[in-house]
Amino acid sequence: AQSVTQPDIHITVSEGASLELRCNYSYGATPYLFWYVQSPGQGLQLLLKYFSGDTLVQGIKGFEAEFKRSQSSFNLRKPSVHWSDAAEYFCAVGAQGANNLFFGTGTRLTVIP
Amino acid sequence: DAGVTQSPTHLIKTRGQQVTLRCSPKSGHDTVSWYQQALGQGPQFIFQYYEEEERQRGNFPDRFSGHQFPNYSSELNVNALLLGDSALYLCASSLGFGPEKLFFGSGTQLSVL
Numbered sequence: 001a002q003s004v005t006q007p008d009i010h011i012t013v014s015e016g017a018s019l020e021l022r023c024n025y026s027y028g029a030t031p032y033l034f035w036y037v038q039s040p041g042q043g044l045q046l047l048l049k050y051f052s053g054d055t056l057v058q059g060i061k062g063f064e065a066e067f068k069r070s071q072s073s074f075n076l077r078k079p080s081v082h083w084s085d086a087a088e089y090f091c092a093v094g095a096q097g098a099n100n101l102f103f104g105t106g107t108r109l110t111v112i113p
Numbered sequence: 114d115a116g117v118t119q120s121p122t123h124l125i126k127t128r129g130q131q132v133t134l135r136c137s138p139k140s141g142h143d144t145v146s147w148y149q150q151a152l153g154q155g156p157q158f159i160f161q162y163y164e165e166e167e168r169q170r171g172n173f174p175d176r177f178s179g180h181q182f183p184n185y186s187s188e189l190n191v192n193a194l195l196l197g198d199s200a201l202y203l204c205a206s207s208l209g210f211g212p213e214k215l216f217f218g219s220g221t222q223l224s225v226l
Contacts, residue, residue: 004155032212043117043203043219044156051213090155094212099146099205100169101212103155 002027004091006104013081014112021076021107023091033074034092034101035065044090050074051096061085086111115140117206117218125224126194134189134221138206145187146215147179148203156203162187163210191223199225 005024013019025031032051036044048059055067065076074091088108092101118137126132138145144163148156158171162181176192185206191198202221207214 034212036217041201041220041222044217049213092155092212097210098169099144099161099207099210099212099215100158100171101148101156101215103157105153105155 002093002102004093004102004104006089006091006107008107009105010108010110012110012112015083016080019076019078019081019085019109021089021091021109023074023076023104024072025074025091025093026072027093027095027102029095032094032096033065033067034094035059035063035074035076036090036092036103037061038088038090038106040088047076047089081109081111083111083113085109117142117204117216119202119204119218119221121221122219123222123224125226127226128194128196130194131190131192132194132223134191134202134204134223136187136189136204136206136218138185138187138204139216142206142208142216143185144207144209145181145185146205146207147187147189148205148217149173150201150203150220151197152200159189194225196225199223 003026035047050057091104094101146161147159150156160170165181181187204218205215
C-alpha cells in the first residue's frame with residue numbers, strides 16, 4: 001500500500017538556522033517524489049520533485065531534498081531559513097503516468113526571529 | 114497566462130444539501146484532477162477527468178461525482194453533504210497524465226454546518 005509519513009507535525013526554528021523536514025514513503029513502484037508548500041488558505045506550490053537521476057535535487061526558494069532509496073526517505077533541507085518560509089510543508093509520492101498523488105499529513109514550520 | 118482557477122473561493126452549506134465546485138484548467142491542459150484536504154490533513158485524491166470521462170477514482174463514496182466539459186473545465190458535485198465534507202477542495206490540471214505535470218489551484222473552502 002502506498003503511504004507517506006511525515007513524523008514531525010510541527011517544527012520551530014530560528015531565522016537563519018538550518019532546516020530538515022523528514023519524509024518516509026512506502027510505494028510499490030518506482031516512486032515519483034515531491035515536496036509542496038502551502039500557506040494558510042492557499043493552494044499547493046511545488047518546491048521540488050524527483051523521479052530519476054541525481055539523488056540530490058534542488059528546488060525553488062533555496063530548498064533541496066535527497067532521495068535515499070535504502071531508507072525510503074526524501075528529506076527536505078534548507079541551509080538558512082527565512083521568516084517567509086513559515087508555512088505547511090507536504091511530502092507526496094506518485095507513479096509515472098498517474099495523477100493520483102499520495103500526500104503525508106504535513107509539517108507546520110514556525111520561524112522565530 | 115492564467116493558472117488553474119477555482120470558484121467559488123469559499124462556500125457555506127447545510128447538511129443534506131448539494132454543492133457544485135468549478136475548475137478551469139491552466140491554458141493548454143486537458144486533464145483535471147480533484148483533491149480533498151480536510152483540516153490538518155494532506156490532500157486526498159478524489160478523481161481524475163480526461164476526455165470528459167472519469168479515468169481514475171480514489172476512495173470516495175458515490176456522493177462525490179464530477180463532470181468535464183468540452184473546453185476541459187470541470188465540476189465537482191457533492192450530494193447529501195455531511196459535516197465531514199468540510200474541507201479545502203483542490204483542483205489540479207495537467208496536459209496528459211503524470212504527477213510531475215500537475216498544477217494546483219488555490220482551492221475552494223467548503224464549510225458544512
